[in-house]
Amino acid sequence: MRRRIAIVTDDPGWHGARLRQALARRGFEAVFTSLNGGRLQTSASPPVVLPGFEDDLPAGVFVRGIQGGTLEQLILRLDLLHACEALGVPLYNPPRAIELSVDKGIASLLLSRAEVPTPPTWVTAQRDEALAIAARELAAGHWLVSKPLFGSQGEGVERHRDLASLEALQPAGGVYYLQRFVGIDPPEDYRVFVIGDRVIAAMRRCGVEWRTNVARGGRCEAVALEEMPVQLALEVARILGMRYAGVDLLRDGEGRWWVIEVNGIPAWKGLQSVCEVDVTEMLIQDFLSGIVSF
Structure with a gap:
């Protein structure tokens, strides 16, 4: 079987290095590739060409990022993922799940329609x-x-x-x-990380301002969640068709849980810094389960 995995990213960094190491331990080669350099072709094989995969399709595609651009460029990049999926290449996450999570409008609507508590x-x-x-x-x-x-x-x-x-x-x-806005003061929210059909870890993010993002100086701390937010996160991932997800939850001053955002290409460096499980290992184990049997 093919042993080369495409990791879609324009900036491998910490996450790319961790994924490459985890794949290598299982006998797979990680190839960093950018959708920006990909193409579709109907008169030659393979019909989908990604940088680093000019002669054959990858055994699987792990999506770590999709570069912005014009509407036409974004459509082509998503078309490349859809085409890989149509040709039987396992994708993580599937392109439809990525589309739904990236578009906050349709994600909010779908979750609200499913009676998931989301702010108006x-x-x-x-x-x-x-x-x-x-x-x-x-x-x-x-x-x-x-x-x-x-x-x-x-x-x-x-x-x-x-x-x-x-x-x-x-x-x-x-x-x-x-x-x-349903936030509280001092500001805090929760990132819940779903892989497959379970929540593998969660953290509380405490902000230095009203936004709690780690990229904006938010402080992370490990937390054990009660059943309600765990089930909420699992339901969100199921509704949006995600194999893995970063679900952001908030608890208001009256103790009610709200789903604030969903990320279908979540980072986990901040989470890894405060949790004991190896998030990358668990991701790769779940990803490869769609490619080989362990």
């Missing part, structure tokens, strides 16, 4: 409509959070306590994503 959310391209929604929410005593429809690590996320701050807001890509 509005997505619109109309400025007047966005300001009217904000005025109504603020008048009812609710703060709002605005986010890019696509984004991570807290980039472009803002909190609004009054209409003046929203009136100055420039929509990300021409779209307003508004969500009711």
